[in-house]
Amino acid sequence: MLGGRWRRAVSQIGRSAAVWGVSTVTMLVLAGILPDFRLQSADGDSATTIAVTAAVAAGVFGVLSAVVWPLLVRLLLLVPALVLGLLVFFLNGSLLLVALRLNPSGQSEAAPETAVIVAAVMSAVASATGGALVVRDDDGYRRRLYRLADRRRGTAPACPPTHGTLFLQLDGVGHDVLLTAVGKGLMPTVARWLGHPDGPVRRQPAATHRLTPWRTDWSSQTGASQLGILHGSNHDVPAFRWYEKDRGEVMVCNRPTGAAELQRRATAHTGDGGLLTADGASRGNLFGGGADEQALVLSIAIGRRGRDTRSRAGYFAYFSDPANAVRTALSFVAEVGREIGQSTRARLEKRRPRVSRAGLYPFVRAFATVVERDVVVAAVMGDMLAGRTAVYADLVAYDEVAHHSGPLSRDAEKVLARLDRSLALIEKVAEHAPRPYRVVVLSDHGQSPGETFRARYGLSLGDLVRAGCGLPVPRRAERTRSGTEARAAVRAALRRWPIREREERHRPSRHSEPVVLASGNLGLVSFPDVPHRMSKEEIDARHPALLTTLAHHPGIGFLLVRSEEHGGLVLGAHGAQVPVDELEDGQGPLASFGPGAADAVRRTHSFPHAADIMINSFHDPADGEVLAFEEQIGSHGGLGGAQARPFLLSPLALSAPVADGEDLAGAEQVHRVLRRWLRESNGPEVPVEATRTVEAEREEHAA
Template structure:
């Protein structure tokens, strides 16, 4: 035991010496390359003296980084997280200037610009060297990963008989077919190896509202009742609910908990990372429903501190952020030069939104999950939003999106590597909350927005210039929280007195409400007020079908060519629903029962031959309604767990997914054979392709 401790101490000391030596050589090289960075006195020094000066400054910088940096980051915890990431260069450069100031006889000197460059290079080299030295040392590798988070597990130690933990990794917006194509093309080798050996893959069907707020609320809290879309208007309170706003997320989580009476999927020693909702977890990082809280004790924001306290991590993420902004700018220019169609604008703040989702949020979430694994957390649910954000603007089947999938695969591999060094075994479940469907936007295809079409049907003036509404991308809510933007935004969407109907878009799902009527209007009332409106919408070539309440038939579905049928009589083969696939009629009926369903629910046309829809937002890859890949996310689970459903059945609805994941957690605590938990007739194995 004592000998082992001495060996470990000796190995650690050797690594410190090697990192110090490499840092010293790096500083000498930079002093020779940068004209305004010197390590000599004005009269010049011998090579030996210069080397001693470099070693002194490298050691001082390393010591300051280890001791002072975590304190500086904790002091700045209330600074917007994205701003903190961008302050990395300045803070690191300041530490280097202090280190040079500590050199005896004033032999070190650098201007501020060079200090920033030298500090960044030094941090990167030290991090790379330390990591390389730890590759062959499991204990050192584990310690290195553990430093990515600033917490240690308390309580009883985990023993060899500890049941396995469970990791739920959500690849936001990755549809089943998109994943299948990526695995077959070799884009995601880690996930492909799992699917070919230890895991099984199947699709599942979303509700009508195919978006993160609805799906993840049900997956984590067991209910998404009364979530008709990504954004909707509630007449009884006058509130505009939007899925990626903290105030709405808090209220939705409260409603779900009240309906189910349960704390959530993650209530037992769980962690929620990068999600819209907490799931009852005790450990939270980048969770939207708690991000509106202020104060140094805000647990969700502590996830930023856990990551940025390491200057090497902070520097690497900041550099990657800048690189991603440049990458998006280059890809947008290339798409324009190639004349890609369909195409949407990718300027303004979008490059920074994309970089936040694909770099900052990914790095912080992955680091938090690795820390959870290395401390033996029982269950973790994490959302990686990178693909969803890029696919909205580049398309779900684009080269840009495929590159993001490859990077996500590397993140999954990194988490799996950390799990190998965990104090307990882990089962990794990959899943998505929805997919995406491609297609030209409604405004681009027909020259007017859904709002313009509604106003025309009501006989109201239509603006000459097309006005685009805000995007429903989930990453924007996280970015607003990171920037400390106000919780309530989008005041232009709030209904103004006398302004006519309120029209909201959620992907290719549109919601039309009449705010001056305190209840859900009927078809007959709408016809009396605006005789041409329903007919205009139902016969438009970009509209698939409408849902509206009827005084005579309860609720009815309206479609092209005069189609009309009571909702209670609908089947999946009914008129326009035939194109949308199985489960459509039940999804429509369920949404029709919600208290806050809009006066008119509009689903865009879907072409099953091309898989295309028309989004009512500025997105060429969209989700939110019915039609195509958006309604078919995936579930990839370890084969030792019981199948999600019995052979021949389909997994439909996010609430059903919650029940499956909950069952798997129970199996992990009390292992049972898969066939005992869910009999599969005839010995047929679960379908791997779905």
């Protein structure tokens, strides 16, 4: 034991000396090529003096980076996290200037702008050197992963011998998109898990995971899906945003106040804290899932919370390593440039469909694909190394890019390849965790391609509704603002939220003016002056042309309204009217929307906050196209196409999600499956017959 400790100590000293030596050489090289950076006096010094000066400066800079940097980052949590990322270069350069001033020779100096460059290069070189030296040393590799990851729990207690479970959500990645990416060789990690042939000789590896598609509810978006998955209920979540007459407010899933209220309602509805109540961690999600440790979680972005549940706590864990900060900042800048280049090429090639990608969007995309990804992955690594029982994390990179570039675009495919590398890293970290882990990868919804409703017809859904009501329509159609998870994450990081009255409270100027909201290709119309959900008969009496105008428009697939005669009624083109109790998949207005559409519509009709008029856009089953009511060419939120077909990628060691021949339908059923898997992982290690498990679960749910 003592000999092992001595060997580890000597090994650590050797690595530190090697990093110091490489940093010294790097500083000497930079001093030779940068005109505003010198390590000698104006009269010149001997080579020995210059070398000693460089060694001392490199050593002081390394100590300051290790000791002072984490303190600076903790203090700077008072400023927005995105601003912190932009301050990385300045802070690193400042530490270098301090190191040069503390040098006993007093001969070294650098211009401030040059110090920023020198500090960035030295941090990157030191990080690469340290990483290369510990690749073959499991103990050293594990210690380095601890420094890169979340260390909020400190020294972890002894872990039980049972499996931990990691649920990793790839936001917006549809089942078919995943299979296509695997077939193209873009996701080798997933391909290996599925047992797809690899290598030049097409070797067939043994599969370790099974891939299962599942079907979303009518509201195919992260708010409804993730609430159901994490908390077991997404009852009364009709869309991404909807108007609540009893409160006179617009509820929005990706607002902190909205997310907190939805989580409270789900908890009250189920009487249970959520999927992660037993030693769980929630990372980068809209909701906490009952986890006792949360970071980058939207539902706690506003309000006083403990140290371990601050929504931005994960930023400190990540940016406390200066090499991490430099690497992410450089990647952030590169991603901004990549987006500008890709959007410029799309304009020059006159690609269609296309939406605007100007303004702040390049920075939003870079935040989602670089900063959010790196911070969440580091937090997950820390959770596994700390031995947490259950972790649920969301990576929003693909969803953000697919909204603006298209779900099948090359831009989106490149994001999938980078996400696969994150999966490979997490798999590697799991080998060094104090307990075995089972990695489950899933998505909350897919995305359906198609141009926007406004681009095809020259008017927005709001304009069409106003025309049907006999109200004046603006000459220029207004854009429907797009709401995505990445934009919510940026606002949470910046602590900048729209004014409540402007975003969440509606004050109609006239009693007859409707509130028109969009959630992808799902539209909602509410009349705020009527306290109850209006019936078809009442709408016809007030606006005789409205329902006919909407139902017969070629860009609209079907409408759902309440009926005094039938209870609920689905309206379609050519005067089609089908009571909700008589709806059948593949028939009438739902003919093109696939299996499960009738049940999804019936369920939404039962929600207390269903809109007066629920509108689903046109869907072409031949190419999967829908028409988004928002400014998105890859959309989700309603029925139609790939958006309603996400995936569940689970280890073969766990029981099958459902019995053969059955469909996995709805986020609430996915929650029950994940609960079952947690019981299997943490309970006795005995064989479980999958079909019997599913049958028992069905009987329990029916009871």
